[in-house]
Amino acid sequence: MEGYKIMVADDDPGIIDAVVMMLEFEGFEVSATLNGAQVLSMTDLPDLILLDIWMSGEDGRDICRSLKGNDRTKNIPVIMFSASSKLKNSAVEAGADDFIEKPFDFEELTSRIRKLLSQPTNNAEN
Numbered sequence: 001m002e003g004y005k006i007m008v009a010d011d012d013p014g015i016i017d018a019v020v021m022m023l024e025f026e027g028f029e030v031s032a033t034l035n036g037a038q039v040l041s042m043t044d045l046p047d048l049i050l051l052d053i054w055m056s057g058e059d060g061r062d063i064c065r066s067l068k069g070n071d072r073t074k075n076i077p078v079i080m081f082s083a084s085s086k087l088k089n090s091a092v093e094a095g096a097d098d099f100i101e102k103p104f105d106f107e108e109l110t111s112r113i114r115k116l117l118s119q120p121t122n123n124a125e126n
Helices: 013-025 060-068 085-093 106-117
Strands: 005-009 029-033 048-052 078-082 098-101
Touching (some): 060 078, 060 085, 078 106, 085 098, 098 106
Parallel strands (some): 005 029, 005 048, 048 078, 078 098
């Protein structure tokens, strides 16, 4: 799965550093932001987005709704994550393709990423 681009959005620099390092080790091209609103203004679209639900000043669910409501970004798979498993239903209702609870197991995360990236509808031109 080398060459796939993943965007990570979380307001915790420690999580971003760890996830970026692990995904790059797996061969993914990774970009990251501490600012959720930046996800909506990206010009170089990723193949998948990892999006925290609670970020300073931003609700990841609102960002996900905006992404899924935009023709340009609606087919990009979004995996939302949170320290609260109680938020899974609201993440799915917002359009997330998957949800994973923090702290997450890296093997589980990469497995879910690979599964979403292998789905034909997500490999279409965005």
